[in-house]
Amino acid sequence: MKWFQIRKKIGKESAKKEIPDGLWIKCTSCDEILYKKEVEKNLMVCSKCNFHFRVNSAFYKKLLLDEGSFTSFDENIQTADPLQFKGYVKKIEAARKESSLSEAVITGEAKIDGRDVEVAIMDFSFIGGSMGSVVGERVRRAIERASKQSLPLLTVNASGGARMHEGIFSLMQMAKTATALNKLKTPYISILTNPTTAGVLASYASLGDILIAEPGALIGFAGPRVIKQTIKKELPDGFQRAEFLLEHGLIDMIVSRKNLKDTIISLLSHLC
Amino acid sequence: MIKHLDFEKPIIELHERIEELKALNGNMSGIYQTELKKLNAKLVKIRKEIFSSLTPWQRVEMARHPNRPYTSDYVKFLFKDWTEIHGDRRFSDDNAIITGIGSLEGISFVVVGHEKGRKITEKVKRNFGSAHPEGYRKALRVMKLGGKFNLPIVCLVDTAGAYPGIGAEERGQALAIAENIKEIAVIPVPIIVIITGEGGSGGALAIGIGDRIYMQEFSVYSVISPEGCASIIFRNQEYKKEAAGYLKITAEELKKFQIIDGIISEPEGGAHSNHEEAAKLVGETILKLYQELKDIPRDDLIDKRIEKFSQMGVYIEG
Numbered sequence: 001m002k003w004f005q006i007r008k009k010i011g012k013e014s015a016k017k018e019i020p021d022g023l024w025i026k027c028t029s030c031d032e033i034l035y036k037k038e039v040e041k042n043l044m045v046c047s048k049c050n051f052h053f054r055v056n057s058a059f060y061k062k063l064l065l066d067e068g069s070f071t072s073f074d075e076n077i078q079t080a081d082p083l084q085f086k087g088y089v090k091k092i093e094a095a096r097k098e099s100s101l102s103e104a105v106i107t108g109e110a111k112i113d114g115r116d117v118e119v120a121i122m123d124f125s126f127i128g129g130s131m132g133s134v135v136g137e138r139v140r141r142a143i144e145r146a147s148k149q150s151l152p153l154l155t156v157n158a159s160g161g162a163r164m165h166e167g168i169f170s171l172m173q174m175a176k177t178a179t180a181l182n183k184l185k186t187p188y189i190s191i192l193t194n195p196t197t198a199g200v201l202a203s204y205a206s207l208g209d210i211l212i213a214e215p216g217a218l219i220g221f222a223g224p225r226v227i228k229q230t231i232k233k234e235l236p237d238g239f240q241r242a243e244f245l246l247e248h249g250l251i252d253m254i255v256s257r258k259n260l261k262d263t264i265i266s267l268l269s270h271l272c
Numbered sequence: 273m274i275k276h277l278d279f280e281k282p283i284i285e286l287h288e289r290i291e292e293l294k295a296l297n298g299n300m301s302g303i304y305q306t307e308l309k310k311l312n313a314k315l316v317k318i319r320k321e322i323f324s325s326l327t328p329w330q331r332v333e334m335a336r337h338p339n340r341p342y343t344s345d346y347v348k349f350l351f352k353d354w355t356e357i358h359g360d361r362r363f364s365d366d367n368a369i370i371t372g373i374g375s376l377e378g379i380s381f382v383v384v385g386h387e388k389g390r391k392i393t394e395k396v397k398r399n400f401g402s403a404h405p406e407g408y409r410k411a412l413r414v415m416k417l418g419g420k421f422n423l424p425i426v427c428l429v430d431t432a433g434a435y436p437g438i439g440a441e442e443r444g445q446a447l448a449i450a451e452n453i454k455e456i457a458v459i460p461v462p463i464i465v466i467i468t469g470e471g472g473s474g475g476a477l478a479i480g481i482g483d484r485i486y487m488q489e490f491s492v493y494s495v496i497s498p499e500g501c502a503s504i505i506f507r508n509q510e511y512k513k514e515a516a517g518y519l520k521i522t523a524e525e526l527k528k529f530q531i532i533d534g535i536i537s538e539p540e541g542g543a544h545s546n547h548e549e550a551a552k553l554v555g556e557t558i559l560k561l562y563q564e565l566k567d568i569p570r571d572d573l574i575d576k577r578i579e580k581f582s583q584m585g586v587y588i589e590g
Contacts, residue, residue: 174453179481199474206444206447231438248443
């Protein structure tokens with residue numbers, strides 16, 4: 001079943017089936033009704049079909065970084081409205097409220113299994129994890145700190161692409177982040193979660209020494225809808241999913257959430 | 273048949289009347305001469321009026337004009353002893369991007385540029401200027417050749433965007449673009465980028481990294497097409513004209529934003545009305561920029577190039 005069909009189906013079914021608030025959730029992929037506490041215990045992964053529910057940056061911080069080790073940087077870099085794009089200021093305000101975040105990425109220093117690392121964790125809940133000037137600059141500074149202090153870099157990516165409301169400035173964040181990576185001589189591990197697409201994938205997210213995807217994650221340059229409209233054909237099953245990319249030799253590995261930290265620790269111990 | 277845009281109609285009509293009058297050349301009396309002079313003056317005035325007040329959407333139409341000169345035209349008018357280089361040595365030769373070496377005023381340049389194709393069969397061969405990963409990989413390969421043999425590089429950007437298709441995704445479209453951006457940044461020769469038509473998002477940026485970024489007067493450069501923006505933000509492609517305005521994609525606006533370094537003027541009526549003159553103006557700019565860049569030590573050149581892109585973006589630092 002394709003992702004867009006899945007979506008449609010959910011829309012229809014959720015109207016029919018009433019799920020008591022809070023206690024139960026339904027798997028987006030296999031429709032299984034799951035006890036929420038069990039899913040949470042299972043790192044927001046469906047115990048029946050291994051579907052990885054989308055989680056936020058705070059979740060990854062807890063999952064991957066040593067407890068209490070994270071120091072946030074560059075929170076003071078805040079969104080401007082360079083094009084005075086209609087509705088952008090309001091959109092930013094709403095996103096801040098909804099996500100309790102200042103922008104679509106958090107960056108800083110942390111420890112993983114006692115080892116110092118520079119991290120950038122994106123958050124899809126902030127305008128679809130889109131990359132505007134703030135995301136670009138925070139990521140660039142994280143790369144720069146990693147380069148200067150010879151620390152490994154870890155990015156966790158979740159993004160629909162460039163932030164359209166910042167127009168050409170958003171496009172140039174691809175150039176800013178990707179060119180900055182030339183100075184990084186330490187290991188860079190990039191985690192591609194669901195979804196990592198367009199401008200973020202076509203810049204720093206693809207440039208890791210190691211590329212790890214979460215199972216089932218949508219990873220691609222163009223959105224499936226755009227491709228379908230362009231070629232006027234149905235897309236093959238599993239198109240642009242992590243497994244598809246692995247098969248085509250585009251990523252290094254697919255790692256389940258429960259093994260993610262151990263995999264990173266092991267890789268860093270080899271590479272550092 | 274020469275195609276023209278709606279707003280060009282008064283110019284085309286006037287032009288036709290002038291041509292008709294000229295056809296009567298044999299028995300041209302004083303009256304005809306005066307009329308001809310009047311019409312020519314009117315043509316200049318109308319052109320100026322129309323082209324100085326184009327809306328953002330009309331500028332998009334200009335950038336996409338079917339008669340606009342393409343990379344092959346600039347090569348024809350500017351670069352002598354042209355040798356085209358084919359293929360990415362990985363998968364295939366992507367005809368949406370032309371790469372090669374040619375000589376401008378005795379200086380050998382590597383030239384890389386999108387090619388949309390003029391006639392329908394050629395457009396299909398060129399995939400309308402929308403490259404697959406192999407196109408970007410070919411571009412990078414040939415640009416590195418420039419780096420190795422100390423040949424300055426000219427990139428001519430004119431694409432609606434990187435191709436969104438199954439094969440493109442299977443072969444890593446995003447990866448190809450990302451690698452180009454990163455690796456072009458450290459090629460140790462002067463790189464001059466000129467947006468000649470449509471600067472379409474990542475597909476443009478993949479050959480858009482350089483020491484100097486210039487735009488032709490009526491080209492546009494954008495993170496997304498106005499149609500795409502309209503359909504995503506306003507849920508309706510009909511808002512493309514408004515979106516073209518909101519996105520701020522014209523050469524003047526991008527110069528003001530310091531995203532580009534300069535603007536290359538176009539002949540009266542736009543580059544499509546006189547390919548040779550358009551090429552001449554582009555050629556002069558390339559030579560001027562090459563003079564500015566050629567003696568900069570290579571390490572400085574690369575540092576400044578990375579620094580240039582690190583400065584781009586607008587945020588509040590509180």
